[in-house]
Structures are given as C-alpha cells and as structure tokens.
Amino acid sequence: MKYALLIYADEKAWESVPHDQRHAIYEEYDKFANELVERGVMRGGDQLADSPAATTVRVRDGQQLVTDGPFAETKEQLGGYFLVEVDDLDTAIELATKLPGARHGSVEVRPIIEG
Amino acid sequence: MTDAFGALERSFRQGSGRAVAALIRVTGDFDLAEEAVQDAFEVALRTWPSRGVPDNPEAWIVTTARNRAIDKLRRDRVGRVKREAAAQIAELETIGVDVHEIPDDRLRLLFTCCHPALAMDARVALTLRTVAGLSTREIARAFLVPEPTLGQRLTRAKRKIRDAAIPYRVPPRELLPERLDGVLAVLYLVFNEGYAATEGELLRAEMGDEAIRLARLVDRLLPGDEDVRALLALMLLQHARRAARTDEAGDLVLLEDQDRSRWDHAMIDEGLSVLAEGARRPGGYRLQAEIAACHARAPRAEDTDWPEIATLYGRLAALQPSPVVELNRAAAVAMADGPESGLRMLEPLQPDLDRYHLFHAAKADLLRRAGRTDDAVEAYRRALDLTTNDAERRFLERRLTTLQRA
Numbered sequence: 001m002k003y004a005l006l007i008y009a010d011e012k013a014w015e016s017v018p019h020d021q022r023h024a025i026y027e028e029y030d031k032f033a034n035e036l037v038e039r040g041v042m043r044g045g046d047q048l049a050d051s052p053a054a055t056t057v058r059v060r061d062g063q064q065l066v067t068d069g070p071f072a073e074t075k076e077q078l079g080g081y082f083l084v085e086v087d088d089l090d091t092a093i094e095l096a097t098k099l100p101g102a103r104h105g106s107v108e109v110r111p112i113i114e115g
Numbered sequence: 116m117t118d119a120f121g122a123l124e125r126s127f128r129q130g131s132g133r134a135v136a137a138l139i140r141v142t143g144d145f146d147l148a149e150e151a152v153q154d155a156f157e158v159a160l161r162t163w164p165s166r167g168v169p170d171n172p173e174a175w176i177v178t179t180a181r182n183r184a185i186d187k188l189r190r191d192r193v194g195r196v197k198r199e200a201a202a203q204i205a206e207l208e209t210i211g212v213d214v215h216e217i218p219d220d221r222l223r224l225l226f227t228c229c230h231p232a233l234a235m236d237a238r239v240a241l242t243l244r245t246v247a248g249l250s251t252r253e254i255a256r257a258f259l260v261p262e263p264t265l266g267q268r269l270t271r272a273k274r275k276i277r278d279a280a281i282p283y284r285v286p287p288r289e290l291l292p293e294r295l296d297g298v299l300a301v302l303y304l305v306f307n308e309g310y311a312a313t314e315g316e317l318l319r320a321e322m323g324d325e326a327i328r329l330a331r332l333v334d335r336l337l338p339g340d341e342d343v344r345a346l347l348a349l350m351l352l353q354h355a356r357r358a359a360r361t362d363e364a365g366d367l368v369l370l371e372d373q374d375r376s377r378w379d380h381a382m383i384d385e386g387l388s389v390l391a392e393g394a395r396r397p398g399g400y401r402l403q404a405e406i407a408a409c410h411a412r413a414p415r416a417e418d419t420d421w422p423e424i425a426t427l428y429g430r431l432a433a434l435q436p437s438p439v440v441e442l443n444r445a446a447a448v449a450m451a452d453g454p455e456s457g458l459r460m461l462e463p464l465q466p467d468l469d470r471y472h473l474f475h476a477a478k479a480d481l482l483r484r485a486g487r488t489d490d491a492v493e494a495y496r497r498a499l500d501l502t503t504n505d506a507e508r509r510f511l512e513r514r515l516t517t518l519q520r521a
Contacts (some may be wrong), residue, residue, distance in 0.1 A: 052271055053278035055232040064293075066231035068275070088282040089232055090290065111279050 002043060006078065011050050044083070049111040055089065057096040057107045064097050071108040079105070083112075119164065127159050128248030130172035132332075134180040135245050136220035140283060141206045142184065145245065145273045151184035152176065152248075181210050221246060222336040223284050225329075229298040230281045237272035238301045239308075244269055246332075247325050257322050258308060295337070299346050299400070302329050306350050323354045341394045345401035351386035352407035355379040366513075367506045371416040383411045402431040421451035438467040446477050454485040472501035476511060483518060492518055 017025070029047075036042035051070040058065040079101065086092055089109070096107040131152050138148035155176050169175035185207050188200040228241040239258075243249045255265040275281065286294040306326035330347040337343060359373035368374075390408055394401050406427045413419040428444035441464055449457025458481050461474070468474035479494035495515040502508050 049278045053275055055279060068232055068234040068237070088280045089230075090282055090286070093232070109279075 004081070005045075046083075046112040049113055051110075054108050054110045055093065057093055057102055057109060058105075059097055059102040064093075066093060070110070071106045073106065076105050120160075123159065123163055123168075124156075126168055126172055127156055127163075127176065128250075129328075130176050131156075131180075131248045132221050132224075132246055133173055133219060134177045135248070136224040137177060137210055138180060138184050138207075139224060139245075140220045141210070142188070142203050143277075143283065145276070147184060147187060148180075149245070151180040151187060154183040155179040177210060181207050219336060221332060225298055225333065226285055226294055227276060227281060227283050229294070229301045230276075231294075231297055232279060232281060233272050233275060235301075235304070237268055237275075238297075239304055240265055240268050241272045242301055242329070243305065243325065247329060249325065253321075295340065295342065298333065299330075299342060302326050302333070303346060303350075303400075305329070306354075320357055323350070323357060326350055327354060341396065342398050342400055344389050344392060345394065345398060345404050348386045348389040349400050349404035349407055351382050351389070352404060352411050355382035355386065355411065361506065365506060367510045369510075370410060373416075375414065378411070387411065397430075399431060399435050402427050402434065406431075419450070421447055425451050438464050439471070442468060442471075442474055442477060446481075449481050449484075454481040457481045458485065470501060472498045472503075472507070474498075475501065476507075479511075479514070483514075488518060488521070 014022075033042065033045065036045075054070040056067045056069065056071050058067075082095075082099075084092060084095055086095070092109045096102055096109050099107050101107055134152050134155070135148050138151055139145055142148065158179055159176075163169075185204050188204050188207075191200075225242065225246050228245055229238045233241070236258075240254055243254045243257075244251065251266050251269065252262055255262040258265070260268075285291070303326070306323055308322060327347070327350050330343065330350055334340070334343045334347055355378050356370075356373065358379065359375065359377040360368060362368055386404070387408055390401075390404055397405075406424055409420050409424050409427070425444060425447040428440060428447050432440045432444055441460070445457045445460035445464070448460055458478070461478050461481070464474065475494045475498035479491050479498055482488075482491035482494055492515065495511055495518065499508060499511045499515070502511065
C-alpha cells in the first residue's frame, strides 16, 4: 500500500521562524527522509515553493482558464498528483490542461524547490 | 520638481524600455535590470543637463545601463553563481552601442509581464513599470493605491516570474493569439483606468498616452495584426475627445454636449485612417472603434448615425454577449427609434445590471426623454446611490435638480 503524506502549514508563520530554528526543522525533515530510506519505504518527496508561486488551471467549456495563486475552493479536495519536469510554466500549464481533473475540478501547478 | 527635470525624466524613461528588456533577457533578473537602468538615470541627471540629451538616448541608456549591470555582476556574485555571472557579463558585453544591432526584447518582456499566471493588477503594474518605464510612485498615483502596496505587488509579481519559471519569450504560434489577447486586455485596462480615473485630469491623460504608446510599440513589433491596429484606432478615437470630456470645474460633459472643436482632430484622422485599412475578421476592438468613429465623424451631435451605431452594438453583442453591451445597444436604439424602443430593451437587463449605476442613469435618461418624469427621478436617485465617481455624482445631481424643477 502506498500513501501520500501531505504536509499543511502556515507559510506566514514559517517565514517568521528564526534562521537557526528553521535549520533545526530542516534537519528533522532530513532525518525523517533518511529513516524512510532505511526502512525501505521512501517513494519520493519534495518541498514545494510557497503558494504565491502557484498557478491554478481549469478547463470549462473547452476554454483554458489560468489564474494566479493556489487552489482555494473548500468544496473540492485533493484527489491526486503528477510530478513532471519541464522547461517552464507554459509547458506545465499545457500538461495541466490535459488532465480530466482540470475539466471537473482544478489543477494547482506548484513549483518544487530544487535543492 | 522643475520642468527641466520632468522633461529629462520623460525622455529618459521613454528611451529606457529597450535597455530594461535587453538586460532582463541576458540576466533573467528584473531587479538587476531596473537597478542598472536607475543608475543610468542618475548618470543622465548629472550629465544630460550640461552636455545635452545624447543624439540617440536609447543607445546611450542601453550602453550605460549595460556597463552598470556588468559592474554589479562583477561585484555581487560569489562561488557557483560567479561562473554564471561571468557568462552573463560576456553576453552583456556583446550588446552593442548601436541599438539597431540588437534585437528588440520589449515584445517578450511585454508577454512575460502580461502572462495569465499573474494577477491582472500585477500585470498592469509590471507592464507600466518595466515596459513603459513609469516609476512606482507614478503608477501608485494613477491607480489610487498607496505606493508601498504597489511596490509589494511588483515584488510579488517578479518573484512569481522567477519562482514559477514564467518563460521570457514571445509565445509560440499556437499560444500567440490567446496570449496577445491577454496583452491587449492589459493595455486597454491601462487606457480605461486612465479614462475613468476619479481624480487627476493630468494623470488620466497620461495613462491614455501611455496606453497608446504601448499599443504603437506592439504594432511596430508585431506588424500587421488586425486586433492590435483596431485597439490602437479605438484608443486614438476615444483619447481624441479627452479635452472636451470635462468642463473647467472638472465636471463630466456628455458626448452630445461636448464642444467638438476641442476634440483632437489630428488624432481622430489617424484613428480613422487606421480603420480605413479594413479588417478581414472584425473583432471586438474593431467594432468598438467603428462605433467611436461614428461619433468622431459627426460634425454635430445631431448628425450622429445612430442606426449604424445600433447595428454595430448588435454585432458586438453577437460576438461578445454581455449585458453592458446590450445596455449600450439599447441606448443607441433609443437615439435611432425613440426612447420607448430603448426602454423595452432595458427591461430584460434589469436583473443583471441592477447594481450598475450606468444602467439606472441610462434608464433615467430615456424615461426623462419619454416624458415619464416621476419614474425618471426615481431612476436618477437609484443611479446616485450606486455611483462612486464624484464627477458622475455631480452630473446626476444636476440632472435630477433640473428634472424636479421642470
């Protein structure tokens, strides 16, 4: 059985965490990732860029609707994800448009922090 | 601030667009480009007043800003980034003195600034800041937002371009029509914000000039596009009326009451000659420009070809169905066939436009002309409740007073 562990947190609060504390928390994440590897259960994971870097894509009546910002509709729930590596946001948007979910729901395109 | 300073600032920023765009292309760094051009401005402030404006200000700004950017890259970068900086410096050094030797990067800058993944207000601010070269202070004043708010808006937009990897390019053919629509929408919004600004006559005219300047730029960089030409014509024909739109007290003067000798007839001629090129596939801007042309061609208000305007609004409504277009169409039909015909067309629009002050203002006007004074008074009151624009409020109050006196 595979599980996705989705992390929700307050970006604003995170920004005000002092540098050394932040460092300690990152180390904790590293430790966690190492434990996953040691236990043979690691299937991937990344830190996402903050929500202002997000773009939401929908398709309605065959028309592509692109909006700035994260997905913010409480009536819909996270239902799945794909990870893609492409040159730029236009290509990511083009792919997002092709997902069936873009027609009946929304696809949030969020950059991954390379590190 | 002195006039000399204002003139220098103006000629500088009108020549700075290519430098900003070229530096962003090479470095991918909006802030670095802006700082380098700002530094070049400081140099211009010191040298232009004594030595005079250079023969080719654009080339002077490109060279000076390029040198500043190279200095910055040499100073600021360390480690891994240093190698990247070295490559950028080498490329910057190829940007020649003659601006005609380098490709004009402003079109890609414009497409990046107007990318749909940016919020609309961010697109407008970013376009005016980077492509048009306006200062944060000027943009904040024109859009009636505090300067720090506008500064944050710009910072956030630039960060999004970087973090989300919004490409810096003219979109490929398959995306071009849609993205160009987006660019034109931003330009028209700049124009209209200026047009409808609640205060500051001067700022209003400046935003109109700015939007026209940007439309001319797009037209030059993407020659032959019908929608671009149509938008340019529309802006020229509307902007030509700017001096007659308000009286000495700053009060609104209706089209029918405007002193047509105060219209800018050279600008009208230019707009009309753009329209005379014709269109294979008339779009929304084209139809609106043709409507503006009907007004521009009429020597007196009573000479206006209202049946033609009503037809054009009908075509616009078919192309871009919207209650506001229907409202304008009803007003034109009323002018052509009498107020009762217009009022009949307004009825079905009420549910959609009940919160729109111009709906009630238009309805009030038709009721007044139909002799239904009590209903007209009520409609004017409703319009007054809904309007937020001082000039419009004063206009509606005058109408109401005249009506109640009669």
